[in-house]
Structure formats: C-alpha cells, structure tokens
Amino acid sequence: xxxxxxxxxxxxxxxxxxxxxxxxxxxxxxxxxxxxxxxxxxxxxxxxxxxxxxxxxxxxxxxxxxxxxxxxxxxxxxxxxxxxxxxxxxxxxxxxxxxxxxxxxxxxxxxxxxxxxxxxxxxxxxxxxxxxxxxxxxxxxxxxxxxxxxxxxxxxxxxxxxxxxxxxxxxxxxxxxxxxxxxxxxxxxxxxxxxxxxxxxxxxxxxxxxxxxxxxxxxxxxxxxxxxxxxxxxxxxxxxxxxxxxxxxxxxxxxxxxxxxxxxxxxxxxxxxxxxxxxxxxxxxxxxxxxxxxxxxxxxxxxxxxxxxxxxxxxxxxxxxxxxxxxxxxxxxxxxxxxxxxxxxxxxxxxxxxxxxxxxxxxxxxxxxxxxxxxxxxxxxxxxxxxxxxxxxxxxxxxxxxxxxxxxxxxxxxxxxxxxxxxxxxxxxxxxxxxxxxxxxx
Numbered sequence: 001x002x003x004x005x006x007x008x009x010x011x012x013x014x015x016x017x018x019x020x021x022x023x024x025x026x027x028x029x030x031x032x033x034x035x036x037x038x039x040x041x042x043x044x045x046x047x048x049x050x051x052x053x054x055x056x057x058x059x060x061x062x063x064x065x066x067x068x069x070x071x072x073x074x075x076x077x078x079x080x081x082x083x084x085x086x087x088x089x090x091x092x093x094x095x096x097x098x099x100x101x102x103x104x105x106x107x108x109x110x111x112x113x114x115x116x117x118x119x120x121x122x123x124x125x126x127x128x129x130x131x132x133x134x135x136x137x138x139x140x141x142x143x144x145x146x147x148x149x150x151x152x153x154x155x156x157x158x159x160x161x162x163x164x165x166x167x168x169x170x171x172x173x174x175x176x177x178x179x180x181x182x183x184x185x186x187x188x189x190x191x192x193x194x195x196x197x198x199x200x201x202x203x204x205x206x207x208x209x210x211x212x213x214x215x216x217x218x219x220x221x222x223x224x225x226x227x228x229x230x231x232x233x234x235x236x237x238x239x240x241x242x243x244x245x246x247x248x249x250x251x252x253x254x255x256x257x258x259x260x261x262x263x264x265x266x267x268x269x270x271x272x273x274x275x276x277x278x279x280x281x282x283x284x285x286x287x288x289x290x291x292x293x294x295x296x297x298x299x300x301x302x303x304x305x306x307x308x309x310x311x312x313x314x315x316x317x318x319x320x321x322x323x324x325x326x327x328x329x330x331x332x333x334x335x336x337x338x339x340x341x342x343x344x345x346x347x348x349x350x351x352x353x354x355x356x357x358x359x360x361x362x363x364x365x366x367x368x369x370x371x372x373x374x375x376x377x378x379x380x381x382x383x384x385x386x387x388x389x390x391x392x393x394x395x396x397x398x399x400x401x402x403x404x405x406x407x408x409x410x411x412x413x414x415x416x417x418x419x420x421x422x423x424x425x426x427x428x429x430x431x432x433x434x435x436x437x438x439x440x441x442x
Contacts, residue, residue: 014027019046021047022045022046037416040210040360043248043270043326044417055275059309061308072306072311074311075311078315079093081322082282086253087256089263089285090283092283092284092287098268099139099240099266100133100139102134103142107125107238110125112299113236119198123201124160124196127161129164130213131143132144132210132212133206142204146404148212162188162190164216165181165185165216165222181220181222181225186229188226189232197233198233204239206239207239207244214402214410214412215361216355217356222258223258224259237260237261237263237264238262242267242268244357246321247321248330257357276309278307278311333417333419334359337361340425345363345431350375361412362411365381365382374407382399382400383398385435388434391434394426394434396431398410
C-alpha cells in the first residue's frame with residue numbers, strides 16, 4: 001500500500017534507492033543506465049560528492065531565508081556566475097524552483113515590461129506547434145502540444161502557434177536547408193501582422209526542441225531571422241532552454257550555437273543537475289531597468305525563490321560544468337553517440353531520422369521510411385519501447401504525438417555529460433534489445 005500519488009495509477013514503479021555516476025539502482029539491486037538524465041536533468045550523473053558537500057555546507061550555515069526580507073550569498077554568487085557566462089545584454093537573474101515556474105515568470109515579466117513602458121495593448125504571445133514549455137497553466141497555454149493541452153483547453157489563454165522548423169518533415173526536396181529555415185522564420189512575421197504589428201508582446205521558442213519533437217534543432221540562420229523580425233516589430237524574444245541549456249547541446253547556453261541574443265531566457269533542469277529543484281529566468285538590462293525605474297516591483301513571486309541550498313547546489317553544478325569544460329565534452333561525446341546510433345540503426349526499417357545536437361539526441365520512428373508514415377497511435381510504439389528499454393536496464397525518454405500531438409513516435413536521449421565510450425556501446429546494445437522486443441517484424 002502507498003499513499004503516494006503516482007504519475008500513473010496503473011503502473012507500480014520500482015523503488016530507486018541509490019545513484020552513482022550514470023546509474024540508478026532499485027531496491028532489488030537492478031541497475032539502470034540513465035540514458036535520458038531523468039528528463040535531461042542529471043547532467044553530472046548521480047552521487048557527485050562535490051555537489052553534496054556544497055549543499056551540506058550551506059545547510060550548516062543557512063537553510064532558508066525568504067526573499068521578501070533577504071538575499072543570500074549563494075544566490076548572489078550564482079547570479080554573478082550566470083551573468084558572466086550569459087549571452088550579450090543579459091544582466092539579471094530571477095531564481096525559481098523549476099522550468100514551468102521559469103516560463104511563467106518570463107511571460108509575466110514580458111507583459112509587465114510593456115505595461116510599464118506604455119504599450120499595454122501588447123498582449124499576444126506567439127510560440128510554435130509541437131513545443132512544450134511546462135505544465136502550469138500559463139506555460140501550457142503558451143506551448144503547442146495538442147495532447148498535453150487538450151483536456152485543460154477551457155482553462156488556457158489563447159496563444160498563437162506557427163509551424164516549427166522541423167527539417168525531417170517540413171523541408172521540400174528541392175529546397176535548401178537555409179531557404180527552408182528562412183521560410184519557417186518568416187511565418188513569425190506573417191503571424192505578427194495578422195495579430196497586429198503593435199499587439200504582440202513575445203515570441204517563445206526552444207532553441208532545440210526537446211520532449212515533444214525529439215531533439216530538433218533549427219536550420220542555420222533561422223534564429224538570426226527570428227531576431228530580426230522581433231527587433232523590427234518590437235517583440236521580445238524568449239528562449240526556453242529548460243531542457244537544452246546548461247551545456248546539454250555543446251555550449252553553456254543553447255542559443256550560443258545560433259549566435260542569437262534573446263531578451264529573456266528560461267533555464268532549469270541541468271542548472272541543478274537533479275541535486276536540488278531550481279530554475280531561473282534571465283532577462284536583459286533594458287527589461288530590468290524598465291521595471292526598476294518604473295514601479296520598481298515585479299508583480300510575481302514564490303515562497304522558494306532563490307532558495308539558499310538550491311542556489312548553493314546550482315553554483316557547484318555550474319562551476320563544475322564551466323571549469324571542467326563539460327559543454328565541449330557534451331559536444332564531443334554527442335558526436336560519438338550519434339555516429340554509433342547511425343552505425344547501429346541508420347538503416348533500420350522503422351527508424352526514419354536520427355538527429356540532435358550535443359548530448360541531446362532524438363530518434364523518430366516510422367512504419368515506412370520512404371513515405372515517412374508514422375505508426376498507428378493505437379499501437380503505442382513509444383510506450384512499448386520505454387517498457388522494453390527499462391526491462392533491459394536503460395532509462396530513455398520516448399514520446400508519442402511527434403507530428404501533430406497524436407501521430408508519430410520518437411525517443412529522446414540525454415545522458416550525463418560524464419558518460420564514457422563504453423557507455424555508448426551499452427546504450428546501443430540495450431536499445432537494440434528494446435527495439436527487437438517492441439517493434440513489429442520488419
């Protein structure tokens with residue numbers, strides 16, 4: 001018997017009792033390779049003694065101080081470290097407890113910015129189809145995943161959603177990658193003009209789309225054009241790096257790869273590496289100054305903002321990521337993992353695309369490679385693969401609804417940055433076992 005409210009009441013999960021390096025051990029002694037970092041969280045793996053020591057040291061000094069009364073040394077130090085490594089123009093950090101909170105804060109800050117600067121008519125948010133920005137109502141409304149939104153739709157505000165930059169399914173055969181990226185970016189301008197050039201407050205996007213699309217990176221030049229459009233119409237650019245940031249895709253901030261300057265960035269997951277619940281919203285100096293010289297008060301807040309122990313843990317995590325060059329390692333090991341996946345599964349009859357950036361890798365499954373026909377959703381391929389991989393001792397992140405929220409299946413891999421070459425072979429071997437068990441005969 002349990003009084004715990006599980007994610008799924010018809011599934012009884014094993015009990016995790018220990019974690020070390022890239023592995024989690026359950027109460028029966030079975031080990032699982034953490035090939036998805038939970039949900040792209042555990043970038044440093046499990047049981048890192050340096051992070052644990054930083055947390056204990058902070059607990060011994062100060063466990064909690066409410067931000068309506070105090071700031072704290074770990075919050076100040078973490079903010080300084082983030083800003084020292086952030087994209088140009090980013091100047092302030094607002095600490096929260098996770099990704100959904102970071103997105104909520106980003107949306108509310110964007111709205112307040114325009115209220116305080118004399119443009120209260122700017123109320124529209126534009127995002128992309130098949131995006132996922134969190135499960136709180138504001139973040140869910142901004143997101144574009146139909147399945148996650150469906151039953152809660154009556155509670156959500158209306159957001160606009162343009163097509164994602166999704167090369168595997170969107171690029172025409174006679175179209176260059178650059179031309180396709182520009183076409184997809186220009187859809188933002190079309191939507192801004194449809195809504196009203198002075199009515200849009202923000203465009204929200206993931207630099208590399210994670211959970212709902214399976215590690216899809218935009219074409220080169222796409223975000224450059226997006227930035228130009230936002231600048232032209234006075235629209236804020238909010239980048240959701242909750243999954244893809246903090247070194248996961250080969251640079252500390254995922255937008256560094258595209259050399260794009262956002263106005264607001266949301267981060268979480270890898271910031272705390274699973275050692276504490278922590279996230280952050282980062283914003284430009286211009287946005288902060290508009291609030292500071294106006295009302296002086298951001299009308300938002302949570303009890304655990306800038307929690308001292310969470311900030312201490314995150315500072316230790318971020319320091320290790322930066323000082324040991326882990327983003328570069330993620331890029332290198334990601335290349336090796338993609339090469340291994342291509343070698344093992346590149347000609348698999350039911351795998352249509354292997355893609356990603358750094359240690360953020362997706363595989364899309366199809367019933368027919370030539371036509372890119374998805375499996376019948378009723379077959380539940382992604383669920384079968386997850387169960388078979390779990391049985392084989394591999395944690396991965398499969399999802400359904402890849403194409404439109406209903407059709408399509410993909411698998412996301414986001415292993416710890418500390419994985420070794422031997423782990424790559426373990427991943428491909430266990431995936432092969434899972435695919436053989438879950439897929440129909442070729």
